[in-house]
Amino acid sequence: MAKTTPEEATLSPEVLAKYESVIGLEVHVQLNTNTKIFCGCSTRFGDAPNSNTCPVCLGLPGTLPVLNKRVVEMAMRASLALNCTVHEHSRFARKNYFYPDLPKGYQISQYELPLATGGWIEIDHAGARKRIGITRLHLEEDAAKNLHEGFAESDTKAYIDYNRCGSPLSEIVSEPDMRAPEEAHAYLTALKQILLYTGVSDCNMEEGSLRCDANVSVRLRGATEFGTKVEVKNLNSFRFLQKAIEYEIARQIVVLESGNRVPQETRLWNQAESYTVPMRSKEKAHDYRYFPEPDLLPVHVSAAWREAAAKDLPELPEAKRARFVSIYGLSADEATVLTETRQEAAYFEVLVKSGSDPKQAAGWMQRLTHLAEVTADLQKKVADKYGIVAAERLAELIALVAGGKITSTSGRAVLAKMFESGRGAAEIVASEGLAQSSDTSAIEAIAREVIEKNADNVAKFKAGNEGVFKFFVGQVIKATRGQANPQVVNDVLRKLLS
Ligand code: ADP
Ligand code: ZN
Ligand code: MG
Numbered sequence: 090m091a092k093t094t095p096e097e098a099t100l101s102p103e104v105l106a107k108y109e110s111v112i113g114l115e116v117h118v119q120l121n122t123n124t125k126i127f128c129g130c131s132t133r134f135g136d137a138p139n140s141n142t143c144p145v146c147l148g149l150p151g152t153l154p155v156l157n158k159r160v161v162e163m164a165m166r167a168s169l170a171l172n173c174t175v176h177e178h179s180r181f182a183r184k185n186y187f188y189p190d191l192p193k194g195y196q197i198s199q200y201e202l203p204l205a206t207g208g209w210i211e212i213d214h215a216g217a218r219k220r221i222g223i224t225r226l227h228l229e230e231d232a233a234k235n236l237h238e239g240f241a242e243s244d245t246k247a248y249i250d251y252n253r254c255g256s257p258l259s260e261i262v263s264e265p266d267m268r269a270p271e272e273a274h275a276y277l278t279a280l281k282q283i284l285l286y287t288g289v290s291d292c293n294m295e296e297g298s299l300r301c302d303a304n305v306s307v308r309l310r311g312a313t314e315f316g317t318k319v320e321v322k323n324l325n326s327f328r329f330l331q332k333a334i335e336y337e338i339a340r341q342i343v344v345l346e347s348g349n350r351v352p353q354e355t356r357l358w359n360q361a362e363s364y365t366v367p368m369r370s371k372e373k374a375h376d377y378r379y380f381p382e383p384d385l386l387p388v389h390v391s392a393a394w395r396e397a398a399a400k401d402l403p404e405l406p407e408a409k410r411a412r413f414v415s416i417y418g419l420s421a422d423e424a425t426v427l428t429e430t431r432q433e434a435a436y437f438e439v440l441v442k443s444g445s446d447p448k449q450a451a452g453w454m455q456r457l458t459h460l461a462e463v464t465a466d467l468q469k470k471v472a473d474k475y476g477i478v479a480a481e482r483l484a485e486l487i488a489l490v491a492g493g494k495i496t497s498t499s500g501r502a503v504l505a506k507m508f509e510s511g512r513g514a515a516e517i518v519a520s521e522g523l524a525q526s527s528d529t530s531a532i533e534a535i536a537r538e539v540i541e542k543n544a545d546n547v548a549k550f551k552a553g554n555e556g557v558f559k560f561f562v563g564q565v566i567k568a569t570r571g572q573a574n575p576q577v578v579n580d581v582l583r584k585l586l587s
């Protein structure tokens with residue numbers, strides 16, 4: 090653990106090693122629907138404040154919520170992808186509290202009967218696979234957004250945008266199965282990947298579609314009971330999630346080492362100054378006076394509906410990775426990179442189906458990614474690289490190299506031109522005169538020149554220094570601007586030098 094905070098700085102490695110951390114995450118994801126969970130208002134992000142509202146989501150008296158079926162479908166999809174049991178019966182409850190962002194005075198959420206329970210996902214950590222349990226996935230409505238900046242009277246007033254109020258959320262609660270900040274990071278990464286694969290959410294953290302609270306406790310290694318947990322809120326990036334947990338672990342160890350107890354509380358991550366501050370002592374469930382929502386029927390999921398949702402799931406990252414390893418002979422690392430997104434994996438499979446060798450295809454995709462990354466002004470648009478060079482076109486280039494029409498050195502140059510101009514490989518090869526040359530007499534003429542100019546290296550080679558041979562090959566290929574067929578160059582040089 091990096092010693093970056095005052096608390097950590099006072100801890101010796103020996104003290105740190107005495108403790109083990111325990112982490113559980115509560116993740117809220119906004120489900121990908123066009124309309125809100127209990128009314129027909131749009132869920133579009135970025136619209137003018139309070140333009141997507143109606144009497145239902147504004148909580149006006151006398152209105153009645155109507156459950157959006159698509160929300161249940163999405164949540165069911167997520168639940169199944171997370172290996173949860175989707176229950177035939179679940180129920181909404183009222184979670185009562187007063188806050189300006191909650192116009193009804195209660196949030197409609199699922200409490201004692203959630204939609205789904207008992208799942209798990211696998212994370213990759215320190216080279217091993219580890220299963221993290223998922224306690225539950227339930228449905229709820231989002232609250233509005235308090236705006237403290239950017240308006241004429243922001244100095245003295247808070248403003249509220251009710252557009253988000255009533256947006257559909259799934260809360261996904263993990264078991265306290267993680268033992269290090271890196272594991273929490275890996276869990277959120279894997280969770281986000283599954284949610285993106287299934288199209289359940291866009292998981293956009295900046296827009297608030299993915300929000301994460303971390304529950305953290307520490308205990309002496311070997312202890313059987315968990316320590317008192319602290320819930321840390323306001324973790325709006327993967328980096329802050331990890332940093333906040335690191336900070337919190339160190340803070341709690343300092344408290345325990347000084348002979349005090351860690352009070353159960355909710356703390357807020359201060360992103361500017363990298364520490365957590367107390368927000369409130371942890372509320373108890375009875376403070377919310379949960380009771381069944383009388384305005385909504387229980388949610389009923391028939392076996393047929395659940396089976397249809399299960400059938401409709403795409404191949405998930407874990408399965409895709411395993412398949413890529415077994416049928417394409419890729420390494421686990423290569424497969425992980427290629428299955429990072431569904432789009433990436435699909436692109437790869439188009440290449441292979443067009444006849445590209447899987448390893449070659451992986452290599453060329455990496456080159457394309459590299460090009461996209463170094464093209465500074467395109468950096469924001471790296472995701473578009475597959476739009477610029479479509480899979481069918483990259484497959485043509487790979488075929489030109491594999492078929493010996495151009496050398497792989499020329500292939501790289503062609504790819505760069507394809508990326509720049511969007512033109513096809515064959516067209517670029519023709520217009521730039523890049524076709525591979527196997528013209529023995531032309532190559533021989535160049536080889537003779539190279540040999541003449543490098544008498545000292547010839548002497549070395551004749552004296553038995555085999556390594557110098559590569560030098561000659563390199564020089565000849567360079568002199569042909571990478572177009573000479575390496576095999577022909579090899580043969581010609583062997584003949585001339587022996
Ligand atoms: P609460 O009733 O306070 O909401 P829960 O038991 O529902 O607590 O757990 C909320 C989250 O806290 C879950 O993600 C769970 O894994 C995690 N958690 C529970 N106990 C601990 C603990 N001692 N240390 C760290 N995380 C914990
Ligand atoms: Zn509405
Ligand atoms: Mg809880």
